[in-house]
Amino acid sequence: xxxxxxxxxxxxxxxxxxxxxxxxxxxxxxxxxxxxxxxxxxxxxxxxxxxxxxxxxxxxxxxxxxxxxxxxxxxxxxxxxxxxxxxxxxxxxxxxxxxxxxxxxxxxxxxxxxxxxxxxxxxxxxxxxxxxxxxxxxxxxxxxxxxxxxxxxxxxxxxxxxxxxxxxxxxxxxxxxxxxxxxxxxxxxxxxxxxxxxxxxxxxxxxxxxxxxxxxxxxxxxxxxxxxxxxxxxxxxxxxxxxxxxxxxxxxxxxxxxxxxxxxxxxxxxxxxxxxxxxxxxxxxxxxxxxxxxxxxxxxxxxxxxxxxxxxxxxxxxxxxxxxxxxxxxxxxxxxxxxxxxxxxxxxxxxxxxxxxxxxxxxxxxxxxxxxxxxxxxxxxxxxxxxxxxxxxxxxxxxxxxxxxxxxxxxxxxxxxxxxxxxxxxxxxxxxxxxxxxxxxxxxxxxxxxxxxxxxxxxxxxxxxxxxxxxxxxxxxxxxxxxxxxxxxxxxxxxxxxxxxxxxxxxxxxxxxxxxxxxxxxxxxxxxxxxxxxxxxxxxxxxxxxxxxxxxxxxxxxxxxxxxxxxxxxxxxxxxxxxxxxxxxxxxxxxxxxxxxxxxxxxxxxxxxxxxxxxxxxxxxxxxxxxxxxxxxxxxxxxxxxxxxxxxxxxxxxxxxxxxxxxxxxxxxxxxxxxxxxxxxxxxxxxxxxxxxxxxxxxxxxxxxxxxxxxxxxxxxxxxxxxxxxxxxxxxxxxxxxxxxxxxxxxxxxxxxxxxxxxxxxxxxxxxxxxxxxxxxxxxxxxxxxxxxxx
Numbered sequence: 188x189x190x191x192x193x194x195x196x197x198x199x200x201x202x203x204x205x206x207x208x209x210x211x212x213x214x215x216x217x218x219x220x221x222x223x224x225x226x227x228x229x230x231x232x233x234x235x236x237x238x239x240x241x242x243x244x245x246x247x248x249x250x251x252x253x254x255x256x257x258x259x260x261x262x263x264x265x266x267x268x269x270x271x272x273x274x275x276x277x278x279x280x281x282x283x284x285x286x287x288x289x290x291x292x293x294x295x296x297x298x299x300x301x302x303x304x305x306x307x308x309x310x311x312x313x314x315x316x317x318x319x320x321x322x323x324x325x326x327x328x329x330x331x332x333x334x335x336x337x338x339x340x341x342x343x344x345x346x347x348x349x350x351x352x353x354x355x356x357x358x359x360x361x362x363x364x365x366x367x368x369x370x371x372x373x374x375x376x377x378x379x380x381x382x383x384x385x386x387x388x389x390x391x392x393x394x395x396x397x398x399x400x401x402x403x404x405x406x407x408x409x410x411x412x413x414x415x416x417x418x419x420x421x422x423x424x425x426x427x428x429x430x431x432x433x434x435x436x437x438x439x440x441x442x443x444x445x446x447x448x449x450x451x452x453x454x455x456x457x458x459x460x461x462x463x464x465x466x467x468x469x470x471x472x473x474x475x476x477x478x479x480x481x482x483x484x485x486x487x488x489x490x491x492x493x494x495x496x497x498x499x500x501x502x503x504x505x506x507x508x509x510x511x512x513x514x515x516x517x518x519x520x521x522x523x524x525x526x527x528x529x530x531x532x533x534x535x536x537x538x539x540x541x542x543x544x545x546x547x548x549x550x551x552x553x554x555x556x557x558x559x560x561x562x563x564x565x566x567x568x569x570x571x572x573x574x575x576x577x578x579x580x581x582x583x584x585x586x587x588x589x590x591x592x593x594x595x596x597x598x599x600x601x602x603x604x605x606x607x608x609x610x611x612x613x614x615x616x617x618x619x620x621x622x623x624x625x626x627x628x629x630x631x632x633x634x635x636x637x638x639x640x641x642x643x644x645x646x647x648x649x650x651x652x653x654x655x656x657x658x659x660x661x662x663x664x665x666x667x668x669x670x671x672x673x674x675x676x677x678x679x680x681x682x683x684x685x686x687x688x689x690x691x692x693x694x695x696x697x698x699x700x701x702x703x704x705x706x707x708x709x710x711x712x713x714x715x716x717x718x719x720x721x722x723x724x725x726x727x728x729x730x731x732x733x734x735x736x737x738x739x740x741x742x743x744x745x746x747x748x749x750x751x752x753x754x755x756x757x758x759x760x761x762x763x764x765x766x767x768x769x770x771x772x773x774x775x776x777x778x779x780x781x782x783x784x785x786x787x788x789x790x791x792x793x794x795x796x797x798x799x800x801x802x803x804x805x806x807x808x809x810x811x812x813x814x815x816x817x818x819x820x821x822x823x824x825x826x827x828x829x830x831x832x833x834x835x836x837x838x839x840x841x842x843x844x845x846x847x848x849x850x851x852x853x854x855x856x857x858x859x860x861x862x863x864x865x866x867x868x869x870x871x872x873x874x875x876x877x878x879x880x881x882x883x884x885x886x887x888x889x890x891x892x893x894x895x896x897x898x899x900x901x902x903x904x905x906x907x908x909x910x911x912x913x914x915x916x917x918x919x920x921x922x923x924x925x926x927x928x929x930x931x932x933x934x935x936x937x938x939x940x941x942x943x944x945x946x947x948x949x950x951x952x953x954x955x956x957x958x959x960x961x962x963x964x965x966x967x968x969x970x971x972x973x974x975x976x977x978x
Contacts, residue, residue, distance in 0.1 A: 192262050193236045193606065195547055196269035197485070198227050198247050204430065205231025206274060209249040216242035216259040237609075237663055238262055245272060253277045266606060268547040300324065300774075300818070302372040314441075315364035315393060317944075322372055323832040323860060324816050325391070326880070332788075333391070336376055336814045337836035337856070337883075338780055339787075340387030340729035340758070346395055346492075348539065348556060349383070360535070363472040363498050365420040367408040367952065368439055370396045376778070377707075377725045377764050380657040380673030381602065381613060384705040387729045387760040387782060395437070395476070396424050403427045405955035414946030416467070418443025425955070436477035444469050447942040451747075454513050455934040456797035461509040464743055472498035478539075486546045492539040502529040506744045510798060519575040525744035531564035531590075548606035560594040570745045584745060585632040588643075592625045594733070610662025613673075621651045623733040627740075641688035643740065647753075649733045651681040651699075659707070669711040677728070678702045683736050683753050697753050703728055721766040731755035731786055735804040749802040756806050758784040774818040785810040785840070788886035789850075791932040800934055807842040807850060807887055826866040834858040838884050848932045854890060856883025870908075874900035874915075889938075891927035895920070896944070909954045918944040 198209045209227045213235050214220060222243065225233045244259040252274035260267060302322045320327045326334045333341050343350045343357060350360060373392040375382070382390060396406075405425030412418050419442055426435035445468040453460045478492035506525040511518045537558040544551040566588050572581040600617035629643035659673030684696040709723040735751050742748030760782040767775045785807040793799035814836040822828045835857045842850040862876040879895040900915035924941035 192238050192240070192266040192609075193234060193548065194238060194243070194260070194262065194267050194269060195232065195234045196245075197231045197271045198233065198249070199231060199271045199273055200252070201273060201275060203271070206249050206252070207231055209233075209247055209274070211272070212246040213238075213243055214246065216244050237666070240264070245269075247272045247274060249274060251277060266548055300374045300376075302374065304366055304369045304371055314366070315361035315369065316358060318366055318369065318372065319361070319391065320878075322374060322391075323818060324374060324376070324834055326858065332885070333388075335374060335388040335391065336776075336778055336816060336834065337812050337838060338388035338760070338762075338814075339785075340727075340760070342383075342386035342390045344390055344392040347392060348537070360496065360498075360533070362470075363441060363474055363496060364393070365410065365422060365439060365441055367410060367420065367422045367950070368395055368424070368437060368474075370394050376776075377723045377762055378727075379671070379709075379725070380659045380675040380705065380707050381615065383617065383619075383653075383655060384675055384677055384703070384726075384728050385730060387727050387758065387762075387780070389727075402429075406952060407955065408950065408952035410948060410950040412946045412948030414943045415446050416444035416943060418445070418946075431482050432479060433482070434477075434479040436475070438473075438475040440471070440473050442471040445943060447940065449938065449940040451936055451938045453800055453934060453936040455792045455800060457513050458798050459511050459513045459516060460746065460798065460800070462506065462744075462747060463508075464504060464506045464747075466502055466504035468500055468502045470498065470500045472496065486544055488541075488543040490541045490543075492537075492541070494535075494537040496533075496535045498533045500529075500531055502527070504528075504743070506747070508744060508746055510746075521575065521581060522573045522577055523744055523746060524571045524573060524577075525568055527566065527568045527743070529564060529566040531562060533560070533562040535560040550604040552602045554598070554600050556596075556598045558594075558596045560596075562590075562592050564590040566590070568742065568744070587630040587632055587637060589628045590626065590739070590741075592623065594621070594623045596621045607660070608662065610660055612658070612660050614658040615656070617653075617655045619651075619653045619655075621649075623647075623649045625649075625733065625737055625739065639688075642692070644688050645692075645739070646686040647683070647733075647737045647739065648686070649681070649683045649736060651679065651730070653680075654678045661709075667713045669713075671707075671709045673707045675705040675707070676702065677705065679730065679757075681730070685738060685753060699730075699757070701757075703759075717770045719768045721764075721768075723762075723764045723766075725762050727760050727762065728757055729760070729786060730757045731804075735786065740801075746796070746799040747801070748799070752804045755786060755804055756784045758782055758786050758806065772820050774816075776814075776816045778812075778814045778816075780810075780812040780814075782810040782812070783808070785887075787840070789888060789931060790929050790934055790936060791848075792934050800936070805842075805844070805887075807840055809841050811839040813837045826868075828864050830862045832858075832860040836883070840884065840887050842887070850887050850931065852884055852888055852890070854882070854884040857881040870904045872902045874898075874902075876900070885927070888931045889927050889929040891925055894923055894925060896923040906953075911952045911954075913948075913950045915948050915950075917946055917948065921945045 198206045198211065200206060207227055207230065211225045211227060211233045212221065213223045215222055223235050225235060227233045240262050242259050242261050245257045246254065248254045255272060255274050257272055260269060300323055304318060316327065319325050319333060324336050332339060335341050350357065371394045373394060375390040375392065378390055405423070407423050409421045410419055420439060422437065422439040424437040426433065447466050449464045451462040453462070474496040476492065476494040478490060480488055480490035482488055504527045506527060508523040509519050510521045510523065535558065538556065540555040542553045568587070569583065569585040571583050573579065574581060596619065598617065598619040600615060602613065602615035604611060604613040625647045627645055629640045630637040631640050655675060655677040657673060657675040659671065661669065661671035663669050679699060679701055681699040682696050685694050687693045705726045705728070707725040709721065712720045714720065736753045736755060737751040738753050740748050740750045760780050762778065762780050764776055764778045786804060787807050788802055789805050790800060790802055793801060814834065817833040819831045820829070837855045838853070840850050840852040858878065858880050860878040862874065865873040867873055877895065877897040879893065881893050882891060884890055896918045897920050898915060898917045899919065900913060902911065902913045904911050923944045924939065926939035929936045
């Protein structure tokens with residue numbers, strides 16, 4: 188008699204169409220005592236758990252329908268799946284009722300933080316990478332590396348699928364996504380065993396717009412912004428849904444010119460190098476997706492999704508490096524001028540097949556995925572050495588290099604969930620295969636003839652297989668205590684092979700073959716419905732990918748370049764998080780992370796040319812990270828609401844590479860983000876938002892200075908709320924750039940940089956509406972959701 192059971196069901200209308208967001212009340216058949224209440228999901232389903240044996244009945248209600256009271260049912264020795272609760276249309280209702288509910292900018296849930304992109308005016312005209320800069324707890328550094336709660340190694344997902352890109356490839360992809368295509372961003376800082384263990388900082392899942400309304404729906408939007416240069420995009424989304432099928436798609440085009448500036452002052456080997464690099468980038472890209480779900484019956488769903496993305500970029504940069512002795516800052520011996528041009532194209536195609544089964548307490552999901560990513564870059568780099576007055580050319584070295592690359596990733600996974608011993612049991616398996624082929628062809632141009640330099644040219648291939656299995660279990664021990672535990676096992680088999688064009692430069696392949704265990708556990712204590720405490724632990728891994736393993740030399744000039752390290756080892760992190768949520772809105776989180784073999788960026792002087800410096804990757808011995816995060820949404824008045832996020836972290840980096848190359852860095856940092864939204868009346872809304880980053884450490888040794896940004900926005904709706912017009916001004920103080928200093932391996936470098944962040948953007952979107960006026964419609968605007976109900 189102490190066992191608990193559940194009751195599941197669905198609310199529909201007389202045409203068997205699901206009714207989302209209906210209220211369902213569970214009462215005792217004995218004395219009509221209220222036991223529990225629930226709201227149906229977007230598919231019309233509800234679920235009551237932890238029910239004792241006995242007799243119950245249900246009441247259901249929704250605007251535009253008559254309230255329903257349904258026959259009693261009995262729970263004895265097992266959970267029950269109820270017949271659909273059918274509500275009848277209320278003929279006395281008005282022809283149309285509009286219910287408006289505010290959509291919060293940030294939602295704090297048990298396992299994630301949700302950043303609702305459409306909840307902010309100042310998101311208009313932004314790309315995916317810049318939106319992450321505004322997300323709570325997320326930091327994007329000067330090299331576009333993304334960290335969460337101070338932890339690096341985050342995985343990027345789109346619609347629940349991992350994007351297997353890193354470095355510039357990931358940056359280019361995120362910049363090709365416009366904010367008008369994105370609905371929300373899920374930030375999962377401590378994923379359970381169901382998720383793959385890769386990614387020390389957890390998962391950022393970018394959810395694109397996908398309308399679940401019945402009938403035909405669609406929207407069009409266009410955005411243009413101008414700062415130093417102009418950028419814009421045009422996007423369209425649409426879907427058709429009935430009881431048997433849901434087909435949806437979207438198409439977007441983006442274009443414009445980007446700009447950035449980097450300035451470095453470096454001291455090494457007795458030299459003083461004052462380097463300035465200015466880059467403009469003309470880009471354009473097209474991305475699209477199309478998917479369909481087939482509802483075979485209420486238990487079986489089969490679907491597919493296809494996505495394509497093509498992106499082109501033409502860069503022009505002017506690199507100038509003033510070279511002189513460190514002892515005399517006013518003396519210049521020579522000037523290196525490198526007017527570079529580069530052109531590269533990226534193409535990707537992704538395919539997914541999905542099968543879902545759900546019957547009461549049993550749920551099965553199977554996914555087959557394949558992604559193909561290809562790119563080719565062409566770089567032209569003349570190096571002219573002038574005298575101090577830049578009147579005479581001392582020497583000239585002209586280079587050209589081409590970098591074709593291809594990535595293929597295939598995965599197959601299955602997840603199963605069921606009820607067991609009054610709790611939820613989940614288990615599954617996954618196989619993934621990643622192969623990359625990268626070619627680096629370096630040419631010396633002598634008397635206008637390209638001569639391949641086989642000392643610098645090579646090929647790098649990387650192959651990785653990961654076999655994984657997991658199990659997890661969660662249960663409500665009492666009405667206040669919930670416990671969960673899981674274990675994931677992953678076997679990794681990978682090979683990195685550098686193929687030289689000269690036999691004497693040939694090296695043996697680097698093999699990785701290991702099995703790792705990743706436990707996770709969590710406890711949730713609901714002291715009061717408005718006071719919830721949680722404690723979570725997870726162990727994760729961050730494997731070095733092709734981008735950091737690839738030893739190719741990518742250079743701004745002969746004296747400034749970056750390269751990978753094929754001997755990198757995977758890093759392991761143990762995360763502990765303690766959380767508190769008040770009134771389902773206010774969230775406070777403390778976290779501690781201990782990482783061994785932390786993969787980080789380091790600087791250093793070149794071994795052959797005492798004037799040259801480079802950036803590479805290496806493993807730290809360990810890193811300790813402490814973080815506190817506070818999220819506060821609140822209303823000051825009926826027309827003024829505020830969201831604030833505070834984050835404080837402390838980092839301790841340790842490593843000893845011998846020969847005096849020691850990393851011993853301790854640094855604290857903090858971040859403040861706030862957004863004020865004003866209801867100005869007559870369909871006008873205003874917004875003031877901004878962030879402030881305190882000093883801290885990037886990578887292993889770069890200590891950065893504070894930076895901040897202030898943004899303004901204004902919005903109004905027209906044409907019966909179908910058209911939404913926004914204007915925003917971003918980074919109006921132009922203080923979002925970066926600056927800092929690094930001191931390592933005999934090299935001291937001061938650097939600062941900026942990009943075209945100060946701009947004014949105008950955005951217009953138009954809702955094409957719903958062809959089925961009798962369906963429940965859910966429109967997402969800046970900060971509200973409307974549901975229309977035909978009567």
